Amino acid sequence: MGWTDQPGLSGLDKEFRARLEETQSELDWVESATGSDLISLACRSLRIDPTEISKAGERFTAVELGDRSHSELVDSFSSYFPAGTSLAQELADEVQLRRAFSDPDPILNIVESRVETAVKKFPREAADLKVGENRGDVLDPFILAANFELLSDRSLPRTIETALSHKVLMKIEDMIGNMHETVLGAMRGNFRVPEPGRTTGGSKNVIHPTFNPFPGADIGQVPIDSSPETLRLFQVKNKTGSAKGGDGKRLGEQLRALSETYGADTFYVAIVGNTLVGHRSKGAVLRESPRTAVLVGDAALQEMTRSDSGAELLLRVYRRAFKTVAAKMPYDLDPIVSEVSAEFQLIADKHEDDLVEGWLHVAMGGPQEEQDSRAGK
Numbered sequence: 001m002g003w004t005d006q007p008g009l010s011g012l013d014k015e016f017r018a019r020l021e022e023t024q025s026e027l028d029w030v031e032s033a034t035g036s037d038l039i040s041l042a043c044r045s046l047r048i049d050p051t052e053i054s055k056a057g058e059r060f061t062a063v064e065l066g067d068r069s070h071s072e073l074v075d076s077f078s079s080y081f082p083a084g085t086s087l088a089q090e091l092a093d094e095v096q097l098r099r100a101f102s103d104p105d106p107i108l109n110i111v112e113s114r115v116e117t118a119v120k121k122f123p124r125e126a127a128d129l130k131v132g133e134n135r136g137d138v139l140d141p142f143i144l145a146a147n148f149e150l151l152s153d154r155s156l157p158r159t160i161e162t163a164l165s166h167k168v169l170m171k172i173e174d175m176i177g178n179m180h181e182t183v184l185g186a187m188r189g190n191f192r193v194p195e196p197g198r199t200t201g202g203s204k205n206v207i208h209p210t211f212n213p214f215p216g217a218d219i220g221q222v223p224i225d226s227s228p229e230t231l232r233l234f235q236v237k238n239k240t241g242s243a244k245g246g247d248g249k250r251l252g253e254q255l256r257a258l259s260e261t262y263g264a265d266t267f268y269v270a271i272v273g274n275t276l277v278g279h280r281s282k283g284a285v286l287r288e289s290p291r292t293a294v295l296v297g298d299a300a301l302q303e304m305t306r307s308d309s310g311a312e313l314l315l316r317v318y319r320r321a322f323k324t325v326a327a328k329m330p331y332d333l334d335p336i337v338s339e340v341s342a343e344f345q346l347i348a349d350k351h352e353d354d355l356v357e358g359w360l361h362v363a364m365g366g367p368q369e370e371q372d373s374r375a376g377k
Contacts, residue, residue, distance in 0.1 A: 003222070003229050008262040011209035019191055024222045026102040027189035027306075035060030042094035048087070053080040066099025067307045070316070093316055100187050100305065100313040107186045111179060111321040118175040119329050122168050124336055126343035129163060130362075139163065141360040148356050156348060156355050157341045164337060176318070177238040180271050183317050184236065184304050185219045193217045193233070205254060207261055216254025217266075219304065231264040234304060240270045240279040240296055248284025256289035266292045269300035271314075 003009070004020050012020075030038070035057025043050035056076045057065050068076075073092035081087040097104040123129050131138055144163065152158035185192035196204050196212040205215050214220065217233035224232070235251055255266040268285050273296040276282060282294045295303055301310030344355060351358035369375040 033062035035065035038062040115325045126340045141363045248281030252285040252288025270296045
C-alpha cells in the first residue's frame with residue numbers, strides 16, 4: 001500500500017490522488033538521477049552538446065549538484081565555455097531550474113504572464129500618479145509633503161521620482177507576494193492544495209475529502225524518507241507580518257485539524273525574513289497547534305524545496321521571468337519622471353510655485369455632493 005492509500009487520504013478525489021502520485025514521480029527522478037543526468041537535461045534544454053560538460057556532474061547525485069549554490073555551479077561550468085560568454089551562467093540557471101521543476105517552462109510562462117500584467121499597470125503618465133485604479137485612491141498630499149521635505153530636498157523632479165518609484169514597487173510587492181504559492185507549489189515533491197469547491201456546513205474550515213480536503217494549507221508535500229507515510233502540509237505567508245495576530249488562533253485550529261485527520265506534519269512558513277522575532281501570529285498558532293513548525297527565510301525554503309539552496313531555486317524563476325519581460329516590455333522611469341514633473345509643475349505654478357500646497361487643493365477639493373453623503377438631502 002502506497003502512502004496515498006492511507007485511510008485518511010483514500011477518500012480524496014481520484015484526479016487529485018493521481019496528481020499526488022505524479023508529484024511523487026517527479027521527485028523520484030531527481031532523487032535517483034546523477035549529476036551528469038541533470039546537466040545533460042539542462043544542456044538539451046539550452047541546445048548545448050552535453051558530451052563534455054556532463055563530466056562536471058560525475059562526482060555528484062542530481063540532488064547534490066542541484067543544491068550547490070549558483071556561484072559554485074558557474075565556477076564548475078566556466079572552463080567548458082569561451083571566456084566572455086554568459087553560457088556558464090545560463091547553464092547554472094537551467095540546472096537549478098531543472099533541479100526544482102520537472103518542467104520549468106509552464107511555471108515560467110505563468111510567472112512571465114503575471115509580470116507582464118503588472119508592468120502594464122506601472123504608472124506612465126501624471127494621471128496614473130494622481131489617482132490609482134480606484135477613483136478614491138488619490139495621491140496623498142500629506143505623504144507628498146513628507147516626501148518633498150524629508151526625502152527629496154524640496155526638489156519637484158526628485159519628489160515625483162520617489163512617488164513613482166514607490167507606486168511601482170508597491171505593485172511589484174503585490175505581484176510577488178501572490179506568486180510564491182504558485183511557484184513553490186509546482187516544485188518537485190510539492191503540490192498546490194485545491195481551492196474549496198464549495199463550503200461544507202457553511203464553513204470553509206470544515207474538512208471534506210472532495211470539496212475541501214486541506215483547509216488552512218496552501219501547499220502540500222509528499223513524505224520525506226525519514227517519515228515515509230507522513231504527508232506534509234504548509235500554510236504560506238510572504239512575511240512574518242502578513243498575518244495579523246488575530247488570524248493565528250484560526251490558523252492554529254486548522255493546522256491541528258489537518259494533523260489529526262491525516263496524521264500530517266504541519267508547517268506555518270513566512271518566505272521573506274531572517275528571524276522569528278516579532279512574528280505577529282506565531283504564538284497564537286503554536287498555542288492551538290503545538291506540533292506545527294513555524295519557519296522563516298532560509299529555514300522555510302529549505303523545508304519547502306528539500307534543498308539547502310531553496311532560496312536560490314525560488315529566485316531563479318523570478319530572475320529568468322524578470323529578464324524576459326524586461327527585454328520584451330522595457331520600462332524606463334527617467335522620461336516618465338520628466339513628463340510627469342512638467343505636469344505637476346503646472347499645478348505648483350498656480351500656487352506660487354509650491355508643489356505641496358498646489359496638490360493639497362487638487363487632492364482634497366471637489367464638489368460637495370461628491371464629498372458629503374448629506375449633500376442634496
